[in-house]
Amino acid sequence: MEKILPFLIISSLIIFIDFAAYLIGWKGIVHRYIITLAEIGALLAGPWAYAGWGAGNVCCAQDEIDTAAFASPHQLTVITIIVLALAAYGYSKFRKQLATPVMEVAVNVALIAGIVFNIVLSFHIVNKLFVALGTIPIILLGLLMLIKNQQLFISQHTYEKGAPYKRTEVWAWKILLAQPLIKFPLLLLLCLPFLVIVIIFLLLFGQKPDSIIRAFTETYHHNFSQWDYKCDNVECGGHYLCSVAANGHKRLVKPVRYGTRNNGIIICNRQLLVANAFEELLQERMPAVHRSVRKQYNKVGNLIHRYYNIFNNKIISDIVYIIMKPLEWCFLLVLYTFDSKPENRIAMQYLGKTNRAAITPQ
Structure with a gap:
């Protein structure tokens, strides 16, 4: 963590500045290449540092940094959600035009799932420095990408009233064309079936239906950890x-x-x-x-x-x-x-x- 801490600090600062500038209408205040480097730092280097992927899920640790944020047997579920959210973000960033309505809904649902995941992770991780440099920048990037997706949809959508759309396309169009105060809560609700599909798929690879919960609870020394009782009367640091x-x-x-x-x-x-x-x-x-x-x-x-x-x-x-x-x-x-x-x-x-x-x- 110490080796990449300066990089994470710089990346987070750039993301905070870009997010604030975008909200007040100062678009382009940070060069796009610099933003891309900051995104790489936040979306790739950040999670590796603060989530403790290389750490063991152990009772005896010098601090919360030395113990994994997620239980090892259930990390595949966590990794899958992160990869899907990253894929949705990467697609949204580099595309030039809209996808099909169903694909647009899926991309936005994956982005929101990633945002919700990082919000939960912010409460789970004890070290608030990691939250400030890790989860919060990712949340801001996700929110900003949702805003950009909405703006792109408004400017490019080709919905034709009365056209012979399939049923799934009709529902996708209804969601996409709804007002933001209705659209985004609906997309948030769709995160549940999205998660169910991911869980059912991962059952084939040995994951459990509640792996996404166990990934947080079967850990030590974090806020959602429920294994701390196993550390009672344990003498750490001994031979x-x-x-x-x-x-x-x-x-x-x-x-x-x-x-x-x-x-x-x-x-x-x-x-x-x-x-x-x-x-x-x-x-x-x-x-x-x-x-x-x-x-x-x-x-x-x-x-x-x-x-x-x-x-x-x-x-x-x-x-x-x-x-x-x-x-x-x-x-x-x-x-x-x-x-x-x-x-x-x-x-x-x-x-x-x-x-x-x-x-x-x-």
């Missing part, structure tokens, strides 16, 4: 596998003391302390690498929390401890290579502030 391993049979895992994490008491063995010391060293020396590794490792933690009944078993903990043993040796090798006092760093892990202050890692 999940090593924490599981430390709960194995004492003769094997050899717990050495209790420790504190997130104001809770945990069992610490040598393996857990070494792993946490390694992460601390990595965070100090290579913070960018640490953030990337931690982000991926949190997905492992989410899996453990989801199936905690399985992992909360001493035999499973013993197996995890044995599997993690080679990694423990690798962590020790790194600590003894790059830290002048590795045992001090290991000893201070999971201690309270007072006890940590008495030990210097270097």
